Amino acid sequence: MSEKPPVLEDTIVAQATPPGRGGIGVVRLSGNKVQDICQAITGSLPVPRFAAISDFRDGDRSVIDRGLVIYFPKPASFTGEHVLELHGHGGPVVMRLLLDRCVRLGARIAAPGEFTQRAFLNDKIDLSQAEAIADLIDSASKAAAKSAVRSMQGEFSNQIEKLTEKVTLLRMYVEAAIDFPEEEIDFLGDKKVQGMLKSILSEFDEVTEKATQGALLREGVSLVLAGRPNAGKSSLMNSLTGKEVSIVTDIAGTTRDIVDNYIHLDGLPLRLIDTAGLRSGSDVIEVEGVKRAHGEIRNADHVILIVDCFAYRGELAAAAEALRGEVPGEMPVTVVVNKIDLNPDWQRELDGVPEGWVPVSAKTGEGIGCLREHLKQALGFIAVEEGTFIARTRHLDALARARISVETGGRHLVEAGAGELLAEELKLCQQALGEITGIVTSDDLLGRIFSSFCIGK
Amino acid sequence: MAMMVSATNFDVIVVGGGHAGTEAALASARSGSKTLLVTQNIETLGQMSCNPAIGGIGKSHLVKEIDALGGVMALAADHSGIHFRVLNARKGPAVRATRAQADRQLYRAYIRHALENQQNLKLFQQSVDDLIIGDGRVTGVVTDTGLRFTAPAVVLTVGTFLGGIIHVGMDKQPGGRAGDPPSNRLADRLRELPFSVDRLKTGTPPRIDGNTVDFSELEEQPGDEQRPVMSYMASRDDHPRQVPCFITHTNEETHELIHSGLDRSPLYTGEIAGVGPRYCPSIEDKIVRFADKSSHQIFIEPEGLNTTELYPNGISTSLPFDVQQAFVRTIKGFENTHITRPGYAIEYDFFEPRDLKNSLETRHLPGLFFAGQINGTTGYEEAGAQGLIAGINAARLAKGEEAWSPRRNEAYMGVLVDDLITMGTREPYRMFTSRAEYRLILRQDNADRRLTEQGRELGLIDEQRWRYFCEKEEAIQRQAGVLSKTYVHPGDAAVETLLGQALNRDHSLLGLLKRPGVTVNELMNAAKLDSLREEVAEQIEIDCKYEGYIVRQQEEIDRVMAQQEMAIPDSIEYGTISGLSNEVCQKLESVRPATIGQAGRVAGVTHAAISLLLVYLKKQYLMESQGKQGTSRPLKLGR
Ligand SMILES: Cc1cc2nc3c(=O)[nH]c(=O)nc-3n(C[C@H](O)[C@H](O)[C@H](O)COP(=O)(O)OP(=O)(O)OC[C@H]3O[C@@H](n4cnc5c(N)ncnc54)[C@H](O)[C@@H]3O)c2cc1C
Ligand SMILES: Nc1nc2c(ncn2[C@@H]2O[C@H](COP(=O)(O)OP(=O)(O)OP(=O)(O)O)[C@@H](O)[C@H]2O)c(=O)[nH]1
Numbered sequence A: 001m002s003e004k005p006p007v008l009e010d011t012i013v014a015q016a017t018p019p020g021r022g023g024i025g026v027v028r029l030s031g032n033k034v035q036d037i038c039q040a041i042t043g044s045l046p047v048p049r050f051a052a053i054s055d056f057r058d059g060d061r062s063v064i065d066r067g068l069v070i071y072f073p074k075p076a077s078f079t080g081e082h083v084l085e086l087h088g089h090g091g092p093v094v095m096r097l098l099l100d101r102c103v104r105l106g107a108r109i110a111a112p113g114e115f116t117q118r119a120f121l122n123d124k125i126d127l128s129q130a131e132a133i134a135d136l137i138d139s140a141s142k143a144a145a146k147s148a149v150r151s152m153q154g155e156f157s158n159q160i161e162k163l164t165e166k167v168t169l170l171r172m173y174v175e176a177a178i179d180f181p182e183e184e185i186d187f188l189g190d191k192k193v194q195g196m197l198k199s200i201l202s203e204f205d206e207v208t209e210k211a212t213q214g215a216l217l218r219e220g221v222s223l224v225l226a227g228r229p230n231a232g233k234s235s236l237m238n239s240l241t242g243k244e245v246s247i248v249t250d251i252a253g254t255t256r257d258i259v260d261n262y263i264h265l266d267g268l269p270l271r272l273i274d275t276a277g278l279r280s281g282s283d284v285i286e287v288e289g290v291k292r293a294h295g296e297i298r299n300a301d302h303v304i305l306i307v308d309c310f311a312y313r314g315e316l317a318a319a320a321e322a323l324r325g326e327v328p329g330e331m332p333v334t335v336v337v338n339k340i341d342l343n344p345d346w347q348r349e350l351d352g353v354p355e356g357w358v359p360v361s362a363k364t365g366e367g368i369g370c371l372r373e374h375l376k377q378a379l380g381f382i383a384v385e386e387g388t389f390i391a392r393t394r395h396l397d398a399l400a401r402a403r404i405s406v407e408t409g410g411r412h413l414v415e416a417g418a419g420e421l422l423a424e425e426l427k428l429c430q431q432a433l434g435e436i437t438g439i440v441t442s443d444d445l446l447g448r449i450f451s452s453f454c455i456g457k
Numbered sequence B: 001m002a003m004m005v006s007a008t009n010f011d012v013i014v015v016g017g018g019h020a021g022t023e024a025a026l027a028s029a030r031s032g033s034k035t036l037l038v039t040q041n042i043e044t045l046g047q048m049s050c051n052p053a054i055g056g057i058g059k060s061h062l063v064k065e066i067d068a069l070g071g072v073m074a075l076a077a078d079h080s081g082i083h084f085r086v087l088n089a090r091k092g093p094a095v096r097a098t099r100a101q102a103d104r105q106l107y108r109a110y111i112r113h114a115l116e117n118q119q120n121l122k123l124f125q126q127s128v129d130d131l132i133i134g135d136g137r138v139t140g141v142v143t144d145t146g147l148r149f150t151a152p153a154v155v156l157t158v159g160t161f162l163g164g165i166i167h168v169g170m171d172k173q174p175g176g177r178a179g180d181p182p183s184n185r186l187a188d189r190l191r192e193l194p195f196s197v198d199r200l201k202t203g204t205p206p207r208i209d210g211n212t213v214d215f216s217e218l219e220e221q222p223g224d225e226q227r228p229v230m231s232y233m234a235s236r237d238d239h240p241r242q243v244p245c246f247i248t249h250t251n252e253e254t255h256e257l258i259h260s261g262l263d264r265s266p267l268y269t270g271e272i273a274g275v276g277p278r279y280c281p282s283i284e285d286k287i288v289r290f291a292d293k294s295s296h297q298i299f300i301e302p303e304g305l306n307t308t309e310l311y312p313n314g315i316s317t318s319l320p321f322d323v324q325q326a327f328v329r330t331i332k333g334f335e336n337t338h339i340t341r342p343g344y345a346i347e348y349d350f351f352e353p354r355d356l357k358n359s360l361e362t363r364h365l366p367g368l369f370f371a372g373q374i375n376g377t378t379g380y381e382e383a384g385a386q387g388l389i390a391g392i393n394a395a396r397l398a399k400g401e402e403a404w405s406p407r408r409n410e411a412y413m414g415v416l417v418d419d420l421i422t423m424g425t426r427e428p429y430r431m432f433t434s435r436a437e438y439r440l441i442l443r444q445d446n447a448d449r450r451l452t453e454q455g456r457e458l459g460l461i462d463e464q465r466w467r468y469f470c471e472k473e474e475a476i477q478r479q480a481g482v483l484s485k486t487y488v489h490p491g492d493a494a495v496e497t498l499l500g501q502a503l504n505r506d507h508s509l510l511g512l513l514k515r516p517g518v519t520v521n522e523l524m525n526a527a528k529l530d531s532l533r534e535e536v537a538e539q540i541e542i543d544c545k546y547e548g549y550i551v552r553q554q555e556e557i558d559r560v561m562a563q564q565e566m567a568i569p570d571s572i573e574y575g576t577i578s579g580l581s582n583e584v585c586q587k588l589e590s591v592r593p594a595t596i597g598q599a600g601r602v603a604g605v606t607h608a609a610i611s612l613l614l615v616y617l618k619k620q621y622l623m624e625s626q627g628k629q630g631t632s633r634p635l636k637l638g639r
């Protein structure tokens, strides 16, 4: 007889609406600390299942936002645990503050699909949905992984890596001193360790400051426009954004670099990315452009493959097939058949192709409405589950915890000479950083010790 | 067959009388099972194959846990220890450790005495050549003379003996360790069974005659004045006469000589295929890998009180004998030294530990348990710990009881077993405190408080130890209560002098104890209360100083425990779980974790994979329980 899997009852929090600017933003919590957190943020616990209006307050009593609070006591809630929803005004800064506040009150950012998983484990969703939940967890965690990669792009990633390396190095000294006291490598008394602690702390501050400049981090589901030269990618970009953001000419190979722009589809924020037409050119600039296009494709949430139904008339399917081959297999795509204004036979051509291909004319605007509808369907789910914003929040939360550990550890060393407590805090620090960069196991650390010091009586 | 053995049916048979085998046999017998210990040679019961020392960082933690569960290793060390030291004395209680140099003969004698006088235990000298297998289970063993012994549970603890090959320079000989024959027939037999076998290597230094050493040249290293004890049941009075160790160093001339012999080193000519431990390299390895170090430390340890032989710790080697002799004589104090036994390396078979359950029963052959060096570990303490767990579980299996194994947050033994069965090992596995994520809880000073109660339930703890434990625990609770209820007031001269500052308000003594550098008994004296017994004071002090961390770790443990302990059924087919990637499937398949917690520790298993696993298990549960009401959970041993 199988056992019934128990549910962790700690409190999880996440943003429950598509992240983005404007509109309503909902923060949802589930778990055993919900009542306390509600008290702390709104000052009271509202009548169950009734929307109440309240200020949302930060730790220093300042008002973060004002909005609706709804409290669902267990077991009559979505997850079967106490659930709280805070409906705020949704701007990224406000959402961040609200999430931060919840984390400081003891919640942790939910893992992808975790709300639904809890609902299932708490008998709120029946057996017939088990497969769907598995799919959700699977796709949500892939989306989360992708968001995490995006949060980590550029300078942030380099700095985190440098920081992680420094912490690992320091741990190596501290752990070596503890596990090998007879090896003449006792660094704990050294000024060296204290110096390292200091420099790590200031580096934490630097990274955190840069990463908190949230404005730099653009939000939204990323949607890449890809296709052969002259297929009409830039034209479609302009048509979807309603602006002349991308240069359109009849010269094949017009777009060289990445061009991006933000739009909203009924509140769903999208980052549209126009790319160079995919072909094997010889021009150095173009080759670089194609390389960048492939990079964007890899990191995308969704790719629109644009096929020119005039240039490829009669061989539409083959053209789309070839294009599909240049995109990673697991990447969700939408095939857009462009220039239907030029090909009077386009409907006949579409007869044999798979369902879901969207015919448009970027020039006349025909079919663009359908395309928008289609994209909303296809992308809505990704946006709800996990965005770069949540990923960055998770990262900042981890950074903050990591920093506190270094500080506390340093204090133990200075005040009480307690090397083992420094070691403990550094371990916690590294665990927190590991949530961003991947785990450093005790075996990894021992490996570093053995290759750096000659250990062994 | 001329030979007669009074009985041939047992509950548990233990093969091998090393450190794993003796603890296994004692634990099994103590818990009431009729036990047979078969070993090659009764004279070598409890033999230390390598250095004559018990304990050390991470290792004394294991020894004290063995002791807390009624094992023999700590007591043997106390009765044979001729030099005791506390390591990391100034680094905080969690990482403090005890190390004892032992007199080999006294150690062996103590172990043998304990074995011979253990109820329910019979000793038998012979080599085991084969296992009896019936119905897909092990049902007994066959010795080299064809004697058959049967039991529903067999514990194999044959150390470095399986296919053992001893290397000295380019010369190689079969051997289980110097002076003992290898177990080749058993090794061949085991290779026919569905176990996954590989080779490891370890080495030992040459021994030298103390009469030929110039001690006046050497730095003396005395034992601690405040001599520590290993066992919770021992006192300093149990220790024999104490002697010092000495320290010397290699030099550039030594290194040159070693370099010149590398072309005849089995390590560097590829003769040795087995992987050796990185933390215990041979001297030739140290010199090659850390070429910029011009000198290496050597600890000179006495082999015993009644012998002049010395153990030079730090120059383990498998170089040819002539090179050994030459380089040893370049070392300060060793100029005229005579080598009594050459150093050597040994290669041996070990079994993939990921094929074991946490009871140390093999997954491939029910009833058969593996413990000690054959699971890829090294060290007496690591072997003893596994022996104890295997012995307990062999006895439990024979009685039809559920398996028992301590968790990672309860004991280093738990860390050891879980690491082995979850991660496996590529080099001989040794314990380090950095392997334990709950290091502040798993201390050598509180092993009894972590384990003795469970040991009592397991039937391993005798009356005397139990009474002693209960009294100590009761005293700790009572005195901690006194400290928390006793308040001192501003103006209390004695207390303010002790603290070096004035009190600004009333404080409980327990509150003041949190301050760095304040000790219980100083406080008690200042408050005019009676001093506490050493071991009671120690516990109160440590509990108080680590309180914040212990509470946090305990919360963390409590938070995840229910889910971590969730059993994964043996029958699970990972391939059928939707969403799991092939890669994760393979990893889970090769370890076949017993719990969700263990699954999460398998390298490469993601958070999402664990979520999927939980959803799958819930689905199984729902499918099975549809129609059925109120399932009863199997009772777990009280924790
Ligand atoms: C050369 C050498 C160097 C070492 N160096 C180190 C070191 O530097 N550091 C360290 O921590 N550890 C070292 N060790 C390892 C340490 O000795 C072992 O880890 C420890 O002894 C293992 O205990 P065990 O009980 O598993 O096996 P062992 O102590 O090897 O005991 C095995 C027992 O099984 C018996 N036996 C074998 N085959 C049979 C059979 N077929 N039938 C019946 N009985 C059998 C043997 O007689 C022996 O009593 C070294 C060992 C050797 C040999
Ligand atoms: N008739 C018609 N012409 C179109 C349509 N879409 C694009 N074009 C034309 O096709 C040519 C190429 O369009 P672009 O949008 O620059 O194509 P592109 O895919 O961005 O091309 P590169 O950047 O060069 O790879 C231009 O002359 C557009 O005016 C369409 O739907 N109908």
Ligand SMILES: [Mg+2]
Binding pocket: A233, A234, A235, A246, A247, A248, A254, A255, A275, A277
């Ligand atoms: Mg273009």
